Amino acid sequence: MNVFTPKGGELYAEAVPLAQIAQQFSTPTYVYSQTALQEAYREFDEGFAGIDHLICYAVKANSNLAVLNTFAKMGAGFDIVSGGELARVIAAGGDPGKVVFSGIGKAAAEMRQALEAGILCFNIESESELERLNKVAGEMGKVAPISLRVNPDVDAKTHPYISTGLKNNKFGVAYDSAFALYQRAASMPNVSIHGVDCHIGSQLTEIDPFLAALERVLALVDRLAAAGISIRHLDLGGGVGICYRDETPPEIAVYAAKLKERLKGRSFKLLLEPGRALVGNAGVLLTRVEYLKHGEAKNFAIVDAAMNDLMRPALYDAWHDILAVEPRIGTNEIFEIVGPVCESGDFLGHDRELCLEEGDLLAVMSAGAYGMSMSSNYNTRTRAAEVMVNGNDVKLVRKRETVEGLLAGEIVYK
Numbered sequence: 574m575n576v577f578t579p580k581g582g583e584l585y586a587e588a589v590p591l592a593q594i595a596q597q598f599s600t601p602t603y604v605y606s607q608t609a610l611q612e613a614y615r616e617f618d619e620g621f622a623g624i625d626h627l628i629c630y631a632v633k634a635n636s637n638l639a640v641l642n643t644f645a646k647m648g649a650g651f652d653i654v655s656g657g658e659l660a661r662v663i664a665a666g667g668d669p670g671k672v673v674f675s676g677i678g679k680a681a682a683e684m685r686q687a688l689e690a691g692i693l694c695f696n697i698e699s700e701s702e703l704e705r706l707n708k709v710a711g712e713m714g715k716v717a718p719i720s721l722r723v724n725p726d727v728d729a730k731t732h733p734y735i736s737t738g739l740k741n742n743k744f745g746v747a748y749d750s751a752f753a754l755y756q757r758a759a760s761m762p763n764v765s766i767h768g769v770d771c772h773i774g775s776q777l778t779e780i781d782p783f784l785a786a787l788e789r790v791l792a793l794v795d796r797l798a799a800a801g802i803s804i805r806h807l808d809l810g811g812g813v814g815i816c817y818r819d820e821t822p823p824e825i826a827v828y829a830a831k832l833k834e835r836l837k838g839r840s841f842k843l844l845l846e847p848g849r850a851l852v853g854n855a856g857v858l859l860t861r862v863e864y865l866k867h868g869e870a871k872n873f874a875i876v877d878a879a880m881n882d883l884m885r886p887a888l889y890d891a892w893h894d895i896l897a898v899e900p901r902i903g904t905n906e907i908f909e910i911v912g913p914v915c916e917s918g919d920f921l922g923h924d925r926e927l928c929l930e931e932g933d934l935l936a937v938m939s940a941g942a943y944g945m946s947m948s949s950n951y952n953t954r955t956r957a958a959e960v961m962v963n964g965n966d967v968k969l970v971r972k973r974e975t976v977e978g979l980l981a982g983e984i985v986y987k
């Protein structure tokens with residue numbers, strides 16, 4: 574469902590005009606629709622109805638506490654990649670018993686924190702990590718639940734920067750060494766094998782790579798079972814794409830039906846780690862045009878949001894639709910939509926046809942995933958405010974940063 578729609582020509586977030594939000598909270602501001610978050614979660618959860626499953630939302634996509642709390646209330650689990658993200662889940666009311674911990678560089682302190690909290694499973698990404706966890710758990714007198722993140726060497730057919738399941742990626746344990754490493758794990762006193770995990774990449778628009786990965790992983794599960802190592806869950810990671818422009822990602826119901834079909838007769842629980850598919854189209858970045866600059870070769874609309882707020886265009890050349898919040902009747906021109914940051918790569922969109930005047934508001938669409946969570950303070954820019962809408966209710970869910978706040982942790986020795 575698209576909840577950012579025009580009414581009478583003006584762009585709304587659910588029942589609230591975006592212009593009203595800009596007036597109230599200034600710009601740049603991220604605006605999230607709670608209804609869209611809830612619908613996306615429900616669609617995923619209902620898609621897998623009929624089999625034992627747990628949706629572990631990938632916190633890195635959008636880690637705002639109000640977003641996490643929305644999913645926690647719906648019974649979600651969480652996929653984390655740091656102790657910081659675990660602290661966020663707990664602060665948002667999430668259940669640590671439904672948390673899986675991914676990531677290739679878990680520090681001993683983060684392992685201790687997660688063991689203390691009683692998480693569901695560690696997704697182990699290397700032999701050294703397995704050894705460290707066994708040691709850390711032993712020192713605490715605990716047994717750590719683990720899966721190995723297996724790298725199935727499947728081409729996710731996505732942007733190379735966000736593909737993770739190929740042999741040459743830094744993630745996971747090589748498929749061919751996974752069996753032997755499971756045998757080692759089985760002999761360790763302070764880890765307990767709970768599952769098998771894989772995640773092949775992000776923004777996948779086809780189902781086939783997921784099915785290919787599942788085949789590989791199921792073959793491993795069967796081989797392990799034959800050797801007396803049975804699992805309680807299979808974690809297939811995240812990665813389902815969304816439509817930014819003209820992509821045709823799989824419908825969740827179809828993706829779920831195909832996975833369920835292949836999992837018939839299996840007794841383990843299915844875990845999934847969707848990020849983008851739950852939040853991507855539930856958020857926009859609201860920004861105001863500061864200046865229009867008509868150059869010899871290009872026209873520029875210089876807006877008050879920048880690559881530090883939304884780095885996907887600069888990093889991946891990613892496309893986000895950019896819409897006028899209150900469209901004007903007049904002649905369209907072609908604009909480069911750029912931010913104030915001192916980098917030529919600081920753009921939000923190339924060659925956008927719009928009719929603009931200085932002071933106009935723009936909405937950068939599909940910005941709910943990997944927007945705020947990847948933002949920075951480059952150029953000592955304070956990060957945007959975040960607002961959550963539900964119906965006609967509008968709530969500030971993260972205050973705009975202040976320069977005093979940015980400087981507070983720095984020390985000058987006189």
Ligand SMILES: Cc1ncc(COP(=O)(O)O)c(C=O)c1O
Pocket residue numbers: 631634652675676737772774775776810811812813846847848849850942
């Ligand atoms: C281990 C892991 N799980 C889940 C995700 C979430 O991916 P997506 O946002 O594409 O669903 C990621 C990010 O790619 C990841 O690295």
Ligand SMILES: N[C@@H](CCCC[NH3+])C(=O)O
Pocket residue numbers: 633735775776885942943947
């Ligand atoms: N940050 C990426 C996705 C990578 C997901 C992390 N494994 C994006 O904005 O599309």
